[in-house]
Amino acid sequence: MKIFDKILKSFTILILILMYLPIATMIFFSFNSTKSLVRFTGFSFRWYSALFQNRIVWGALYNSITVAVVVTLVSIVLALLMANAIVRYEYRGESIIDAFIYIPIVIPEITESLAILILYIFLGFPRGFWGVVLGHATFGATFAVVVLRARIAGLKKSVEEAARTLGADEIQTFFRITLPILMPGVIAAALLVFTLSFDDFIKTTFTRGPGFNTLPLIIYDSAKRGGVSPEINALSTFSFGISLLFSAVRLFTLRRGRYE
Amino acid sequence: MEDFLKKFITKVRRKRRLQYILLLLPAMVYLTIFFMAPFVLTTLYSLNMATKDRQFLFTPSFEWYLHAFEMEGLLTIFLRSIGYGLANTLLCVVLGYPIAYYIAVKCKYRDVILLLFMVPLWVSFLLRTYALMGVLSSSGLLNGVLLGLGIIKEPLEILRTPTAVFIAMVYNYLLFMILPLYANLEKLDISLLEAAATLGAGKISTFFRVILPLSLPGIVAGSLLVFIPTTGEFIIPDLVGGPDTYMLGNVIWLIFLYTRNWNLGSAISILFILFILAIIMVYLKYAGIKEVVF
Numbered sequence: 001m002k003i004f005d006k007i008l009k010s011f012t013i014l015i016l017i018l019m020y021l022p023i024a025t026m027i028f029f030s031f032n033s034t035k036s037l038v039r040f041t042g043f044s045f046r047w048y049s050a051l052f053q054n055r056i057v058w059g060a061l062y063n064s065i066t067v068a069v070v071v072t073l074v075s076i077v078l079a080l081l082m083a084n085a086i087v088r089y090e091y092r093g094e095s096i097i098d099a100f101i102y103i104p105i106v107i108p109e110i111t112e113s114l115a116i117l118i119l120y121i122f123l124g125f126p127r128g129f130w131g132v133v134l135g136h137a138t139f140g141a142t143f144a145v146v147v148l149r150a151r152i153a154g155l156k157k158s159v160e161e162a163a164r165t166l167g168a169d170e171i172q173t174f175f176r177i178t179l180p181i182l183m184p185g186v187i188a189a190a191l192l193v194f195t196l197s198f199d200d201f202i203k204t205t206f207t208r209g210p211g212f213n214t215l216p217l218i219i220y221d222s223a224k225r226g227g228v229s230p231e232i233n234a235l236s237t238f239s240f241g242i243s244l245l246f247s248a249v250r251l252f253t254l255r256r257g258r259y260e
Numbered sequence: 261m262e263d264f265l266k267k268f269i270t271k272v273r274r275k276r277r278l279q280y281i282l283l284l285l286p287a288m289v290y291l292t293i294f295f296m297a298p299f300v301l302t303t304l305y306s307l308n309m310a311t312k313d314r315q316f317l318f319t320p321s322f323e324w325y326l327h328a329f330e331m332e333g334l335l336t337i338f339l340r341s342i343g344y345g346l347a348n349t350l351l352c353v354v355l356g357y358p359i360a361y362y363i364a365v366k367c368k369y370r371d372v373i374l375l376l377f378m379v380p381l382w383v384s385f386l387l388r389t390y391a392l393m394g395v396l397s398s399s400g401l402l403n404g405v406l407l408g409l410g411i412i413k414e415p416l417e418i419l420r421t422p423t424a425v426f427i428a429m430v431y432n433y434l435l436f437m438i439l440p441l442y443a444n445l446e447k448l449d450i451s452l453l454e455a456a457a458t459l460g461a462g463k464i465s466t467f468f469r470v471i472l473p474l475s476l477p478g479i480v481a482g483s484l485l486v487f488i489p490t491t492g493e494f495i496i497p498d499l500v501g502g503p504d505t506y507m508l509g510n511v512i513w514l515i516f517l518y519t520r521n522w523n524l525g526s527a528i529s530i531l532f533i534l535f536i537l538a539i540i541m542v543y544l545k546y547a548g549i550k551e552v553v554f
Contacts, residue, residue, distance in 0.1 A: 004463075011359065012363070012373065015434070016376055019377070019380045022392045023383055023387075025391065025401050026390070037397070038399065038401060038403075038404030039404070078287040078290060079287070081283045081284070082283065082287035089279065089280035089283075097284070107536065108491070108492025108532065108536065109492070110492055110494050111492070111529045111532060111533050112299075114302070116298045118302055118305060118522065137290070138290075138291060138295045141290070141291070170273075202494060219386060219387070220495075220499075227393065227397055228393050243383060243387075247382035251375075
């Protein structure tokens with residue numbers, strides 16, 4: 001059966017290569033000196049320099065980052081409080097809380113997005129920066145709760161009890177003992193929420209105001225209108241770079257956190 | 261005022277139940293307003309609520325649901341969404357199972373291979389689909405290579421066909437099948453396979469009578485992770501597909517952003533959610549919800 005194992009191995013490697021091929025092609029041709037998407041005619045940064053002279057791109061990048069940062073802050077604060085409540089106190093209502101956490105994760109994003117659009121128009125809530133932020137924080141907070149809850153459950157109670165015995169009050173214990181221990185989990189959750197918000201497309205479309213762009217919206221609009229082009233390849237590569245960086249750091253913090 | 265605050269703080273210190281409620285309150289209030297309330301409103305709109313000159317007119321009726329059922333082509337699109345969802349799930353099982361099995365049972369460098377499979381997931385959905393457009397387009401890499409090798413004379417039109425949609429779906433969702441399957445197969449007790457061999461089972465019958473039944477929970481979990489988001493897919497049929505591959509997500513999108521018929525859009529949306537919840541309920545009979553998500 002050696003041959004069978006070899007087939008399995010080659011198949012896995014083949015699929016891996018196919019998974020990377022589109023992304024690698026996109027990155028590769030973003031450095032092409034001509035518009036061709038098949039023939040590489042020489043290395044150049046011309047699409048990147050065109051990109052960074054484009055004011056719309058800068059505006060969208062600014063919006064993407066500010067939205068993601070505020071979403072992360074809001075989600076982490078809400079999730080820290082909620083995760084602490086869930087893990088440390090055993091009262092009834094767990095199934096209701098579970099529903100609050102898991103339903104936003106399993107419901108198709110498009111139905112959720114248009115529901116929130118209905119709310120905004122119903123209330124006359126202005127769509128734009130805060131509309132997008134408060135829309136994103138629903139999935140931000142729920143994903144953060146899932147990550148943090150596991151972390152808090154793994155916390156050793158004896159450390160906190162020691163701090164309390166030595167005279168620290170609840171607030172001191174939380175900020176000087178609990179939070180530092182939880183830090184890898186908090187950072188991992190924050191990075192996850194940041195990338196989810198930074199990459200979000202559907203919910204942003206429904207909650208943004210006119211003229212409010214983020215990077216995914218620009219990429220979608222251009223792909224929809226003009227198909228694949230080297231400029232958008234460059235923009236996508238740039239956006240991918242940011243997500244990759246954040247995810248790699250997240251993986252690293254999680255790994256380190258595990259051994260502590 | 262200060263007195264009241266002090267009293268309140270001592271009360272909070274003493275009563276654990278109060279602490280619990282206070283900790284939960286911010287997130288629950290936020291999720292109630294921005295997650296639950298929108299769905300309540302959607303339900304009300306689907307039941308014929310209307311706003312006119314800042315006044316609410318609400319005469320409950322199911323007429324919009326009837327309109328949805330009578331809407332031309334909607335049934336086709338609903339069936340297509342389910343069909344694409346099932347087809348993608350099946351493709352992901354067939355392609356993902358050997359990979360998960362290889363990583364879990366045969367592979368020496370599990371962590372590395374798993375990591376390699378996870379990195380593409382760090383690219384957003386939109387970017388992955390866009391990158392795939394680059395490979396499949398008529399001036400793209402695939403056609404370039406095939407033309408260059410002289411295998412074809414004219415560029416193949418893959419984009420805007422169901423083929424492109426299937427390729428994009430498998431490309432985007434395969435990992436969601438591999439991960440739960442891997443988690444399941446990793447726990448597989450090797451001694452069971454030895455026992456089967458000792459008792460005279462061949463490799464093939466061991467697979468079908470021991471390994472496959474034991475990995476069924478993994479297959480079910482993975483199928484749910486693939487099937488639900490696939491049926492709600494918007495980006496893939498929109499970017500690499502065409503009007504004849506549109507799915508429920510695209511219809512909801514079109515109705516809301518272009519025709520602005522909120523009642524009809526809400527009714528379709530609610531029907532879709534009920535369908536998804538029904539599937540989850542069936543699944544919950546077999547496993548806990550926590551396993552659905554991770």
